[in-house]
Amino acid sequence: MPPTLRRHRLAIAAGFATQGxxxxxxxxxxxxxxxxxxxSELGISGVLLAIVLLAGAGSVLAERLSVRVASARVLxxxxxLVAGGAALMLAAPVWPAYLLGVGVYGVGLGMVDATTNMQAVVLERHYGRTILPSFHGAWTFGGLVGAAVTLATADVDLAWTALITVLPLVVAGAAFLPREPGDAGSPAAAADLAVPWRPILMVGLGMVVFYMVDTAAQTWGAVYLDEVVDAPSRWVALATLPYLVASLLVRLAGDSLVERYGVTPxxxxxxxxxxxxxxxxxxxxxxxxxxxxxTLTGAGISVVAPLSFSAAARIAGGSVERVDAVIARFNQFNYVGGLLGAVLTGVVGQDELRFGFVVPMVLVLSLLPLARWFGNRAGEEVELSAGRSAGTPGT
Structure with a gap:
């Protein structure tokens, strides 16, 4: 593999890790x-709802910008924005400043979510094999470091923890994958963006399930340990840390697992x-x-998201712009799952958070019938269906 591609791969992995x-x-x-x-729990749910909705807006903004501007610049x-918003959320001296941080972080979150995956699926094309699980493994590794830092700084004033936002500013200068000359903004490329949306729906539902479970665990896990099972306050981050370790190990093994057993099993x-x-x-x-x-939950659910993006990119086909547009739209399923995981878990569990986790526990089993849509054969059938309906706007 050319050294240039390896350098881009490291940069994109750094973007994923920083987001995590x-x-x-x-x-x-x-x-x-x-x-x-x-x-209260409802108050936290409201903040999380705002972040999810604004992240959805940021993902749409990334889609609009990526038609004319390279995804590396949008990333x-x-x-x-992630750095500025997160710093305000951690160090804001007054409530309005905290809310401003929520807004800025939410939009930046959506932009980075969309563009890191845009970059990853295009690079995966260059490699000619599945590499998305390792990128999402980088996200998990970054989250693992973030949880470890929280454990190590449990007694530090919240405002000082805003120093973690230095990292995204540094990574913003990394060697992300540039758009090839002549790829940006031509009328032909713009027409090529008319992708039938319906064929991607079944794969997207799988990603909704993933983010519902993942967000519930990562958002409410620390609160659950703190308030429901009386963990010492210093150890509440352990709801997330082993979850991420298990996710990381499975994601790093994800490429070989899929090669050996297939996506559906x-x-x-x-x-x-x-x-x-x-x-x-x-x-x-x-x-x-x-x-x-x-920990078991993290091990079981971890490869759904990267395999979802791989399937969506395969369905998209065509130009870089076409893939970028599909990935940005497909990323919206992320926020539907985030709403279910973060907000619904808090609302259902407002009196007893234990009940809130019953929702993802039941719905995760919907992956059993949905899994067949992720396989190569299903992807090829969907791609043929998309070709037959070319030029028809997606739903």
Whole structure:
């Protein structure tokens, strides 16, 4: 593989890792934020809802910009917004400044989510084999470091933890994948963006399920350990840390697992493991048992997202602009899942958070029938269907 591609791969992986580092750095501090602003579960749900909706807007903005501007430039802008917004969320002296940080971070989050995956699927084309799980493994590694930093700085004033936002500013200067000359903004390329949306829906539903489970675990896990099973405050980040370790290991093995067993069996076995993990969480009598449940959940659910993006890119085909547009739109399923995982878990569990985890526990089993849409054969059938309906706007 040419050294240039390896350099781009490292840069894109750094983008994923940075996003994970900041996101987990924020969510593992939710108990502190909750105490600082005297927020209830419904109040936290409202903040999370705002972030998810604004991230959806940021993803749409990335799609619009990527038609005319290289995704690398949009990614750099998103990283700067993530840094500024997260710094305000952690260090804001007054409530309006905190809300401003929520807004800026939310938009930046969506831009980075969309553009890192745009970059990854285009590079995957250059490699000619599945590499998306390793990129999402980089996100998990970054989140793992973020959770470890939270554990190490548990006694540090919340405002000082804003120093974690230096990292996205540094990574914004990395050697991301440039757009090839002549690829940007031609009328032919713009016409090529008319992608039938319906064929991607079934794969997108799988990603909704993933983000529902993933967001519930990562957003509410620390609160669950803190309030439901009485973990010592210093150890509440353990809801996320082992979850991320398990996710990282499975994602790093994801390329070879898919090559050996196929996409569909890997997803179905993972769904059963994730469901079992959530059963353990909801029934946990003590916090170490709950940590075990979160760990099993992370191992089971972790490869769904990268395989979803790979399937969506395969369905898209065509030019870089076409792939970028499909990935940005497909990324919206991320936020539907985020709403279900972050907001619905909090609303259902407002009186007893234990009940909130029943929702993802049941819905994760929908991956069993959905898994067949992720396989190469299903992808080829969908691609033929998309070709027959070319020029018809997606739903």
């Amino acid at each position: 580092f900041v996101f987990i750095g924020l969510t593992t501090r939710l108990p502190d934020v909750k105490d600082r602003w005297d927020l 750099r802008a998103g990283l700067v 890997v997803l179905r076995v993972g769904a059963v493991i994730a469901c079992g993990g959530l059963v353990v969480v909801t029934a946990a009598p003590t916090w170490p048992v709950a940590v075990l449940g979160f």
